[in-house]
Structures are given as structure tokens and as C-alpha cells.
Amino acid sequence: MRPLAEQDFLPGIEPPAEPAPGARWYVFQEARLLVSADQGPARVPGRPPQDLALRPLREGFLGTFRGAPCYVAEVGKEEVAPAGWAFEGLRRLFARVDDDFFRLAARAFQIKEWDRCHRYCGACSSETVRKPGERARECPACGELFYPRLSPVVMILIRRGRELLLARSPRFPKGMYSALAGFVEPGETLEETAAREVREEVGLEIAGLRYFGSQSWPFPHSLMIAFVAEYAGGEIRLQDPEIEDAGWYSPDRLPELPHPLSIARRLIDGVIGQTQRKPGRADSSHGIVRRE
Numbered sequence: 001m002r003p004l005a006e007q008d009f010l011p012g013i014e015p016p017a018e019p020a021p022g023a024r025w026y027v028f029q030e031a032r033l034l035v036s037a038d039q040g041p042a043r044v045p046g047r048p049p050q051d052l053a054l055r056p057l058r059e060g061f062l063g064t065f066r067g068a069p070c071y072v073a074e075v076g077k078e079e080v081a082p083a084g085w086a087f088e089g090l091r092r093l094f095a096r097v098d099d100d101f102f103r104l105a106a107r108a109f110q111i112k113e114w115d116r117c118h119r120y121c122g123a124c125s126s127e128t129v130r131k132p133g134e135r136a137r138e139c140p141a142c143g144e145l146f147y148p149r150l151s152p153v154v155m156i157l158i159r160r161g162r163e164l165l166l167a168r169s170p171r172f173p174k175g176m177y178s179a180l181a182g183f184v185e186p187g188e189t190l191e192e193t194a195a196r197e198v199r200e201e202v203g204l205e206i207a208g209l210r211y212f213g214s215q216s217w218p219f220p221h222s223l224m225i226a227f228v229a230e231y232a233g234g235e236i237r238l239q240d241p242e243i244e245d246a247g248w249y250s251p252d253r254l255p256e257l258p259h260p261l262s263i264a265r266r267l268i269d270g271v272i273g274q275t276q277r278k279p280g281r282a283d284s285s286h287g288i289v290r291r292e
């Protein structure tokens with residue numbers, strides 16, 4: 001996955017004093033984003049919602065993408081998309097966006113959600129205010145600070161020779177399988193989360209955990225941290241209601257996989273690519289008896 005280089009996006013708190021060309025406005029209605037209504041690549045408006053006869057509940061500055069200022073706003077449920085525009089869920093937009101678009105929209109959504117969900121102090125119920133110069137809301141009464149929320153999720157793709165362990169949650173689209181994943185608990189290292197999740201979800205042991213990559217996943221505020229691991233023992237046992245089926249799959253007999261925009265798919269494709277480039281090495285690296 002191409003890392004978002006520093007020059008691509010520069011986070012910012014204070015908007016530019018003068019309107020700059022090429023602005024992007026990420027206007028949400030709940031979790032849906034205002035985009036061009038045609039079926040081509042999705043675009044966001046270059047003008048604030050007021051210019052499109054929409055009344056914002058909140059708005060804010062995100063930073064600049066390749067020099068262009070990016071803003072986020074939220075409008076109420078009763079607002080109607082202007083002609084030529086439509087409010088669409090981010091998942092429904094996968095087919096019409098590239099990685100840069102998705103990452104900016106994901107960032108905008110999470111900052112909007114943080115602003116929406118921290119209007120009042122969780123400690124003393126007073127109304128919070130934005131803290132100048134920082135991406136934080138502050139309680140003027142008790143001083144409590146509220147930063148955007150991130151929930152780290154460890155994703156683990158287990159290899160056994162050429163085979164991969166893929167599983168499905170009852171929440172997945174019909175027929176789709178993916179790598180295992182679970183939230184990091186307070187006090188855990190990522191390595192501990194990986195071992196615990198694998199044990200809890202499929203009853204297996206793993207070894208040789210290797211970092212693959214990460215992705216911000218705005219459903220609603222996850223940070224996916226993906227690893228590859230080697231099978232180290234055990235038989236598949238399903239005991240977690242989060243997993244309804246799991247099995248070993250060879251690269252030539254794969255079930256339906258997650259969308260290519262997701263790190264889950266990049267992880268699976270990446271590992272299959274490695275396996276196919278170095279079949280001898282991948283096949284001979286474990287003294288594990290296949291279970292067919």
C-alpha cells in the first residue's frame with residue numbers, strides 16, 4: 001500500500017485566511033458523504049455547503065492535500081442533496097473512488113464524528129469548546145481534553161504452507177471470507193492481541209508474527225494493523241459467535257474476498273503473491289502435516 005507521503009496531506013487546525021483554489025469540502029449527512037451523482041469517479045464539492053443551499057450543523061478545517069485546503073461539514077437529516085449531488089455511504093462508494101479519495105474521506109468522517117460526539121464533557125457534562133491550535137475539545141469547567149478516538153484492531157492472516165486461514169463473520173456480505181481481526185484491549189501489546197484473538201476465534205496457535213501494513217478504517221474509527229503469522233499448532237475450533245465459519249484455503253481455491261481498497265484484501269493478495277513467487281520456500285518452511 002502506498003504510504004500517504006508528508007507532502008500529500010498536511011494536517012491543519014486553522015483554515016487559510018483567503019479562499020484557496022482547488023478546495024475540497026467533505027459534507028456528511030450522518031455517515032453519508034455528498035458526492036457527484038453521476039456514476040463516474042466520485043467528486044466532492046469545491047464550495048462550502050452554504051453555497052449549495054445546505055445548512056451545516058458543524059464544520060471544520062482538516063488540512064491541505066497537495067496544497068488544496070480540505071474542509072469537513074455535517075448537515076442535518078432533513079437536508080436534501082442539491083441537483084447533481086447525492087449523499088452516499090462510504091462503502092457504497094468503493095467502486096467509484098481511489099485510495100487517496102477514500103483516505104481523505106475517512107479522515108474527514110472521523111474528525112466530524114469526534115466533533116459531534118464530544119460536544120459535552122464526559123466527566124462533568126459542561127459544554128466543551130475547541131482547543132485553539134490543537135485537534136482537541138476542551139472542557140472549560142474541569143479542563144478535561146477530548147481527542148479524536150481511534151480503536152486499534154489487529155488483523156492476522158495465518159499461513160500453513162501454501163494455505164491461508166480465512167474466516168467469516170455473520171456480519172460479512174454473503175460468501176465473503178477474510179483474515180481474522182480483533183480489537184486491542186487496554187494493557188495489551190499488538191503481539192498479545194494477535195495471539196489472543198487467534199486462540200479465541202479459531203483455537204489455533206501462531207508463531208513468527210510479521211508486520212504487513214496499516215489502514216485507517218472509518219467504520220467508525222478503527223486503525224487496522226495487519227500481520228502475517230505462521231500456523232504453529234491446534235485444530236480449528238469455532239467458539240466465538242463473531243466467527244461463523246473458518247477454514248484453510250489454497251490460492252487456487254479462494255472464497256469471495258474483501259474489496260481491493262481494504263487492507264484485508266491487500267494482505268491476502270500480498271501473501272498469495274509471495275507464496276506464488278517463492279513456492280518452494282513457502283511450501284517447505286514448515287514441518288506441518290496437512291489436514292485435508
Ligand SMILES: [Zn+2]
Pocket residue numbers: 121122123124125126139140141142143144
Ligand atoms: Zn468537564
